[in-house]
Amino acid sequence: MRSLSLLLLATLPVVAASQQQPHHKPAAQPQVLAPGYSALEFPAPAPGTYDLPPLGKAANGALLDSTGAAVSLHDLYDGKTIVLSFIYTSCPDVNGCPLASFVLGQVQKRLEKDELTASQVRLVSVSFDPANDSPDIMADYGKHFRRGDIDWRFLTAESETSLSPILDNYDQAVIRDRGPDGKALSTMSHILRVYLIDADKRIRNIYSPSYLHPDILYADIRTVMQGDES
């Protein structure tokens, strides 16, 4: 499934471009790709011109990094502006986990051109499928996305049991899909959520597919950082 997701990502700009149509089409038509794959259809907000009120504390939790070493989320959060994404590597929904990793990849590109911001930002992708996403799998997955020196961590959990409280604390509902015979499938149903967390470990924004876009996310990162500085 991972190869399918990556293949789709490679074709996205072409598909996205075909979505551009005039306004006021008379009937609703299926839309294939989330807005995050295309150019933003409206001006991105100017960083620092709006508020992102805190949405509560970002919870701690024990995870494994892509070498298998134990890490805590709060250790990773400490003093950094965090973009946190829950994914699983075999996710087949182009508007699900692949969208999140695509958008974080686009943010990474912007960070590459902005060293000062990059030094204060950490991207974190956490698998909610520890049974299939081992540290090795996460390391392999990360190779497809991480570029240069950008700080992007790919984490998984020791077990579903150890992961469960983290998902609960982040209000991230995940359901293992089952076939007609009741047997577990490799796919999972979930609401895609990406979290922006400030240097004080407070959630400052939550994104889902309709509104997850690299231009928006980057403006929010800089808005949060400006607030921290002031």
Add this chain to the structure above:
Amino acid sequence: MKNKKFSRLTATWMAASLALLCSAAANADETCMSPYMAKIVGQEDFVYVWTLGVEGLGDEQDKLVTIDVRPDADTYGQVVNALSVGGRNEAHHSGLTDDRRFLWASGLDTSKIFIFDVHSDPGKPKLVRTIDDFVEKSGGVVGPHTNYALPGRMMLTGLSNSADHGGRTALVEYTNAGDYVTTHWMPTDDNLQGAVKSGNFADGYGYDVRVLPRRNVMITSSFTGWNNYMMNLGTLMADAEAMQRFGNTVVVWNLHTRKPQKIFDVPGSPLELRCAWGPHNNYCFTSTALTSKIWLIYEDDAGEWQAKAVADIGDASLIPLPVDISISADDQQLWVNTWNDGKTRLFDISDPHAPVQVMEEKIGAQINMVSQSWDGERVYYTSSLLANWDKVEAAEGEDLQYFKAYNWKDGALEHTFTVDFLAAKLGTPHQMRFGAYSLYGQ
């Protein structure tokens, strides 16, 4: 469960976005939900009806009533659960969180908000939290009305304020867990907050809220304050001064920054807002209660947002009083209920600038809410408007307080069943929301 195909809590960004890869996943369900929300496709299992308690009837309390709408279930058409919340609050509207695990239901009088778990057992919701400090936390907002899902949070509209209980009010954000986040006051003549006042009014009133994320737009409408909505309707209509205190505005906001952009004159209290689903249909509809018109709020070819009246609803001189509206998933039809004459009307909106009424049918002595399935094949109605505005008697053969289910087939409504809320001693039924086991992998 045969012939049922539901969505799960899969990542949806719009109603029709899932078909590409997730064959087991869904398109969408009821058409007035937030575009951020997980969707049902096909047959819904339950309808949750937020119901006003009535003095002298049953336990007299507001309650969440669960009705089984599975055609092949033994309990089809029956009330399978009624969860009372203790006291009466002027139960009004309700809304699901973006993951559809919780239903928020609010009271216009007490400003309490009740949060129900609808995912653990969709046939038996549980009350898990009551927010009873909404007024204090929000800085004086009264009458939480619309409970609207945004990513990981809820946006609530207010109808009033604690300073004078008039119509000036605000939007209030909460986390999905029920923790207060912030308040956004509506723009007024005193403080336009940078918005353009395009007409004569900047009244600061509120009612409904909807969003078009792809255009970064949030839209609000306007009703009236606590002093009016808690007043007896006959007394209110005889009070010329009070009748002046209804909202006359729709406001277009920047969704991301939550800043008001443009205030439109929409005279006569624009109520429900319903936005088109088509990915390039950048418009929403509202109806005006007192002037009986359909208004179109739309982005013009120059990218500027505009508002204009596009159709009459019945004979305005007879005060049909348009209430709830419901847009079809293909943006071709709009159901419009008129409370006073108990009729539902269907408009062809294939040209959103020129809606045409194509049918009307009397449903009961009075009618308020309408909800349709995403495929448009089932339509549900409830009757109650406000405790002090509802009719107290019906003509022979007319139902007064009801939940009614219909199939919409071959251009006609086919009645399937009715729950008489007075006979069942439940109260008076208002907002409806759908539930389904398969949303939660059950």
